[in-house]
Structure formats: structure tokens, C-alpha cells
Amino acid sequence: MKKFIFISFILLWTLSAQDSETNKLIEGLLGDTPIEEDLKELCDVIGGRPTGSRANSLSIDWGLKKFQEAGVSASKEVFTMPGLWLENETSAQIGGAAEFEPRVVALTFSKGTHRTGLRGKLVDGGHGTIDDFARLGENARGNFVIIETDELVDIDGLFKEYADAVLIEDLAYEAGVKGLVYMSSRPMRLLYRHNASRSFENTLPMVVMAREDAKRCLRILRNDESLALLVKINVRKGAAYKSYNVIGEIEGSERPEEVVIIGAHLDSWGLGTGANDNGCNVAMMIDIARQMIKLDIKPKRTIRFALWNGEELGLYGSMAYTKQYESQLDNHIMAMSVDIGSGPITGFFTGGRPDVLESTNKITDPLTDLGMFTNIDIPLVGTDNFDFMMHGVGNLIANHEPANYAPNYHAESDTYDKVNLKALKLNSAIVAAVTLGYANDLNINLPRQSRQNIEKLVESTDLEQQMKSMMGIWYQWIDGKRGRK
Ligand SMILES: [Zn+2]
Structure with a gap:
């Protein structure tokens, strides 16, 4: 009994000694x-x-x-x-049925363009699903494809965004697109970026376009009118x-x-x-x-x-x-x-x-x-x-x-x-x-x-x-x- 009390005392003392350190911190x-x-x-x-x-x-x-x-x-x-991959500056111009300058930013690992920019037709890629690319068919080849996104509200949405990008980008490569334009998943004209899914192996020009600007493009395209995109992506790339x-x-x-x-x-x-x-x-x-x-x-x-x-x-x-x-x-x-x-x-x-x-x-x-x-x-x-x-x-x-x-x-x-x-x-x-x-x-x-x-x-x-x-x-x-x- 005595021994037991002694052991309990030691145990209590050690525990409280630990606690006091933690409490102090x-x-x-x-x-x-x-x-x-x-x-x-x-x-x-x-x-x-x-x-x-x-x-x-x-x-x-x-x-x-x-x-x-x-x-x-x-x-x-x-x-x-x-x-090395760093963005210097990215800009874009919409032409055709409407003319305006959407806010854009390059996706990390995006390919840069010539300083005079890269021009192409902008086509509606829906949400970038297998069905969407099937619908586009040959219309995706050699054109910029704009992808609609859901607005991001929570961390689950974020993981979904990363997972979706892998499939979208695989389909885009397969279809031979000129470049990808993601609608910003953040409200109004807020820009953000994440990585192109192929990381350092990515070879496509890719940008995120402000949500309101991208919606404007999509409304025009869905009205059966055509748009062109000129994008200038100035990035710094380098070796290890x-x-x-x-x-x-x-x-x-x-x-x-x-x-x-x-x-x-x-x-x-x-x-x-x-x-x-x-x-x-x-x-x-x-x-x-x-x-x-x-x-x-x-x-x-x-x-x-x-x-x-x-x-x-x-x-x-x-x-x-x-x-x-x-x-x-x-x-x-x-x-x-x-x-x-x-x-x-x-x-x-x-x-x-x-x-x-x-x-x-x-x-x-x-x-x-x-x-x-x-x-x-x-x-x-x-x-x-x-x-x-x-x-x-x-x-x-x-x-x-x-x-x-x-x-x-x-x-x-x-x-x-x-x-x-x-x-x-x-x-x-x-x-x-x-x-x-x-x-x-x-x-x-x-x-x-x-x-x-x-x-x-x-x-x-x-x-x-x-x-x-x-x-x-x-x-x-x-x-x-x-x-x-
Ligand atoms: Zn972090």
C-alpha cells in the first residue's frame, strides 16, 4: 500500500510537472x-x-x-x-463580336507566348468534360477553349477543382487545343492561380480569366456569335x-x-x-x-x-x-x-x-x-x-x-x-x-x-x-x- 501511494505520488508529480510546462507555454x-x-x-x-x-x-x-x-x-x-517558373505579366484582348480586355493571369507552368502574343478563335468548352470535348470535336483543334467552373466555396470544392483539371487538361491535349482559358472560380473579377496539372511538363498556354469576363465571353458564344482571343503570356523560365x-x-x-x-x-x-x-x-x-x-x-x-x-x-x-x-x-x-x-x-x-x-x-x-x-x-x-x-x-x-x-x-x-x-x-x-x-x-x-x-x-x-x-x-x-x- 505504501509503495502504491509512493508510485502514485511520483506519477502525479510527473504528470503535473509536464502539465505545468505545457501550461506555461x-x-x-x-x-x-x-x-x-x-x-x-x-x-x-x-x-x-x-x-x-x-x-x-x-x-x-x-x-x-x-x-x-x-x-x-x-x-x-x-x-x-x-x-524556375515565374510570371512577369499576362494580358488578353477579346475581339470579334465584342471587344474588351478581360483580366487574366497565367496558370503556373503555363507556356509563355511570343511578345506579340498568340491569337486564336475562342470556343465554348462547357465544363471541360468528356461530353463537352466530344461535342466540340474538331472545333477544339487549334483553338482556345474556355472552360466554365463552379464558384469555389469550400475545401471540398478546391480538391474537386484540382481533380477536374487533370481530366480537362488530358482532354485538351488530346484534342490539340491552342490553349486553355479557365473561368476564375472566385467571385467577380478576382484572380487566383493553381498549377497546370502536368507541372513542369506542361506545354500549353493556360490562363485563368476573371469570372465576370469569362461569363461575358460564354454568353456571347452561346448566342452563336464568334470571338477571338489574343493572349500575351510573359513568363520567366529557367533550369534547376x-x-x-x-x-x-x-x-x-x-x-x-x-x-x-x-x-x-x-x-x-x-x-x-x-x-x-x-x-x-x-x-x-x-x-x-x-x-x-x-x-x-x-x-x-x-x-x-x-x-x-x-x-x-x-x-x-x-x-x-x-x-x-x-x-x-x-x-x-x-x-x-x-x-x-x-x-x-x-x-x-x-x-x-x-x-x-x-x-x-x-x-x-x-x-x-x-x-x-x-x-x-x-x-x-x-x-x-x-x-x-x-x-x-x-x-x-x-x-x-x-x-x-x-x-x-x-x-x-x-x-x-x-x-x-x-x-x-x-x-x-x-x-x-x-x-x-x-x-x-x-x-x-x-x-x-x-x-x-x-x-x-x-x-x-x-x-x-x-x-x-x-x-x-x-x-x-x-x-x-x-x-x-
Ligand atoms: Zn499552403
């Missing part, structure tokens, strides 16, 4: 921190930062400096981007080049060789200033690391804070990390991505791994002061957890209330004023608590999955379909170029 993060100033600098002063741009380089040095000023050991870690992730680290006090890694991506599109995607969560990573140093919080396992790069173009920075640190991945306990904006966190996606779900529930259930959390055990492709997942490392993505993330996603309107600053503070406390939970609970062990386990995960979920809608990564996995061998 939560309090620190909810208190006055420079997270808003950091985010303002990153968005308003540095601005939109596509990988390979000058602003992106500035953001790398800025992130490094922020870690160093906070006393966090940090470094720039080099990796190779397969090629070096880019950098920024990795900060706080070494573990008991198991320094074991790593919990959390990250957000530095790069954004040039449209807008990458505030919700993903500047706010970059600022969060820096704020958590800074408060841990300031409050002298020593995790038992090592915590790495990753500011990934090259994410938007194909998750290149985090892929490079998993290759570079492959020999250490057995010791990576958990990899978390925070990349769904600044709506309040509602829980975590646990990657189709019941063991990760269980340990995450164990950590989030007691966090009742910070909210009620529902963790969802599905695997998701689309951010920097991906290569960790395909290497068998336990991984999480923070799930958020959508707030205003979807309409502004990859759009001109993704600016500082759209960030939910109050929720961002709360989110930083939630992410910090989960991170410390994984770093300090030495009973949590998430053994790395074998290739066979990962293949099983792919078979038993919709991972194949998700991967096929993302820039050729399915074939990289199948060919053994990506993920665990």
Missing part, C-alpha cells in the same frame, strides 16, 4: 507576443513569395533571422528545385536551381536523437501576399519556438521547426528533407503540417493511422481549456506532411474551421487583413500543446511503417485518387522516386 503564447508584427513584415513588407523570386529569398533570410534573434539554433538547408528550407531546432533533454517536426511553408503565390496560405502559420512556428526559448521550456525529444519552401510547386522542400534525413526517419516520432489558414483549429487529420489517432486523442482530450477537438483519421495529400506519410512517419495536419480560407486561397485577396488573428493566437497554443505532448510523452511510440504498410494504406483509402490529382506524384511513388523504398 500556452500562457506565454496566449499572452503578448510579436506574432502579428512578424506576419505583417512577412506579408506587407516582403509580400507574395513564389519559390525562385527575390521576395522568396528575402523570406528565407527573414525566417532564419527570426529564429536566431529568438535564440533558436537554426539554419538554411539547401535543396534543388527542378526548374538551389532553394532553401529554414529549420530551427530545440534539442531534446532526454532523447535528443528522437525528433518531433512541425512546419508551415514560406513560399506563396505572387498574387496576394500569402497571408492565410501560409504566412500566418510560418509566424506561428517562429512564435512557438521563440516562446519555448524565452520560457526555458526543455522538451524531452528534439523539436524541429520547419519553414518549408517550394511547397506550392510540388512539395519540394519537405520532399528534399525526407531524402536528406532518410537515415533519421526511424527516429522521427511525428511530423505536423499547419497549412489550412487561420480559422480556429478543430482537430487534426491523423493520416489513416489508428496509432496516430489514438496518441493524438490522448494529447488533445485534456486540452479542454483550448477547445473541443475531433481528430479525423484520413490521409490527405496536398501539403508538407505528404512525404513523411509516404516514408511511413506518423503525421498530422491541423484541421481548421474554414473561415475565409477557401475564397481567398491562392487568390489576390490572400492578404494580412483576411487572417483571423485571434484564432491564430489560440491555434499557436493548440499546436504547441500537441507538439509538446509528442515531445514529452515517452510512452508514445509510433513505429515507422514499411513500404508494405504504406501500400496497404494506399489501397484501403482514396490516396491513389488524391495523388493522381497532384502533379504527377502518383507516378513518382509507383516508380520508387518518392516515398519509402
Whole structure:
């Protein structure tokens, strides 16, 4: 009995010792921190930062400096981007039955045109389905095809948009079109961009046209009148080049060789200033690391804070990390991505791994002061957890209330004023608590999955379909170029 009491006392004491560390960090993060100033600098002063741009380089040095000023050991870690693609300027003119200048922007990886532009007939491609292209028949060949889209309202719509683009672009290539014009899925004259589905292999000129302008074109075409399009796409293309992730680290006090890694991506599109995607969560990573140093919080396992790069173009920075640190991945306990904006966190996606779900529930259930959390055990492709997942490392993505993330996603309107600053503070406390939970609970062990386990995960979920809608990564996995061998 005596012994039992003694053990319980030790257990209670250890638990409360852990809690007090976590509570101290939560309090620190909810208190006055420079997270808003950091985010303002990153968005308003540095601005939109596509990988390979000058602003992106500035953001790398800025992130490094922020870690160093906070006393966090940090470094720039080099990796190779397969090629450069940056938009200089895109413009268009409609002629024929009507004359006007629609607002346009090039899709990433769009082919450029001669500086005098590329001219062609504009034809109605409906929603770009098999039936639509069949109806167009030979009328698609050598012409610009304009594709109608649904207005984007939520994240599901976003995944659908990516998946649809793969089929639309396959059909467009088959039909021999001159170029593709997507109606903007955002309201009024708001522009945004995403990647051409064939990524660096894309050879077609492709633009997004403001919704109201595209609707005007379609009304005229559907009135049996004809239109011509002149498009000038001025892009900068280049060979492979070096880019950098920024990795900060706080070494573990008991198991320094074991790593919990959390990250957000530095790069954004040039449209807008990458505030919700993903500047706010970059600022969060820096704020958590800074408060841990300031409050002298020593995790038992090592915590790495990753500011990934090259994410938007194909998750290149985090892929490079998993290759570079492959020999250490057995010791990576958990990899978390925070990349769904600044709506309040509602829980975590646990990657189709019941063991990760269980340990995450164990950590989030007691966090009742910070909210009620529902963790969802599905695997998701689309951010920097991906290569960790395909290497068998336990991984999480923070799930958020959508707030205003979807309409502004990859759009001109993704600016500082759209960030939910109050929720961002709360989110930083939630992410910090989960991170410390994984770093300090030495009973949590998430053994790395074998290739066979990962293949099983792919078979038993919709991972194949998700991967096929993302820039050729399915074939990289199948060919053994990506993920665990
Ligand atoms: Zn993102």
C-alpha cells in the first residue's frame, strides 16, 4: 500500500510537472507576443513569395533571422528545385463580336507566348468534360477553349477543382487545343492561380480569366456569335536551381536523437501576399519556438521547426528533407503540417493511422481549456506532411474551421487583413500543446511503417485518387522516386 501511494505520488508529480510546462507555454503564447508584427513584415513588407523570386529569398533570410534573434539554433538547408517558373505579366484582348480586355493571369507552368502574343478563335468548352470535348470535336483543334467552373466555396470544392483539371487538361491535349482559358472560380473579377496539372511538363498556354469576363465571353458564344482571343503570356523560365528550407531546432533533454517536426511553408503565390496560405502559420512556428526559448521550456525529444519552401510547386522542400534525413526517419516520432489558414483549429487529420489517432486523442482530450477537438483519421495529400506519410512517419495536419480560407486561397485577396488573428493566437497554443505532448510523452511510440504498410494504406483509402490529382506524384511513388523504398 505504501509503495502504491509512493508510485502514485511520483506519477502525479510527473504528470503535473509536464502539465505545468505545457501550461506555461500556452500562457506565454496566449499572452503578448510579436506574432502579428512578424506576419505583417512577412506579408506587407516582403509580400507574395513564389519559390525562385527575390521576395522568396528575402523570406528565407527573414525566417532564419527570426529564429536566431529568438535564440533558436537554426539554419538554411539547401535543396534543388527542378526548374524556375515565374510570371512577369499576362494580358488578353477579346475581339470579334465584342471587344474588351478581360483580366487574366497565367496558370503556373503555363507556356509563355511570343511578345506579340498568340491569337486564336475562342470556343465554348462547357465544363471541360468528356461530353463537352466530344461535342466540340474538331472545333477544339487549334483553338482556345474556355472552360466554365463552379464558384469555389469550400475545401471540398478546391480538391474537386484540382481533380477536374487533370481530366480537362488530358482532354485538351488530346484534342490539340491552342490553349486553355479557365473561368476564375472566385467571385467577380478576382484572380487566383493553381498549377497546370502536368507541372513542369506542361506545354500549353493556360490562363485563368476573371469570372465576370469569362461569363461575358460564354454568353456571347452561346448566342452563336464568334470571338477571338489574343493572349500575351510573359513568363520567366529557367533550369534547376538551389532553394532553401529554414529549420530551427530545440534539442531534446532526454532523447535528443528522437525528433518531433512541425512546419508551415514560406513560399506563396505572387498574387496576394500569402497571408492565410501560409504566412500566418510560418509566424506561428517562429512564435512557438521563440516562446519555448524565452520560457526555458526543455522538451524531452528534439523539436524541429520547419519553414518549408517550394511547397506550392510540388512539395519540394519537405520532399528534399525526407531524402536528406532518410537515415533519421526511424527516429522521427511525428511530423505536423499547419497549412489550412487561420480559422480556429478543430482537430487534426491523423493520416489513416489508428496509432496516430489514438496518441493524438490522448494529447488533445485534456486540452479542454483550448477547445473541443475531433481528430479525423484520413490521409490527405496536398501539403508538407505528404512525404513523411509516404516514408511511413506518423503525421498530422491541423484541421481548421474554414473561415475565409477557401475564397481567398491562392487568390489576390490572400492578404494580412483576411487572417483571423485571434484564432491564430489560440491555434499557436493548440499546436504547441500537441507538439509538446509528442515531445514529452515517452510512452508514445509510433513505429515507422514499411513500404508494405504504406501500400496497404494506399489501397484501403482514396490516396491513389488524391495523388493522381497532384502533379504527377502518383507516378513518382509507383516508380520508387518518392516515398519509402
Ligand atoms: Zn499552403
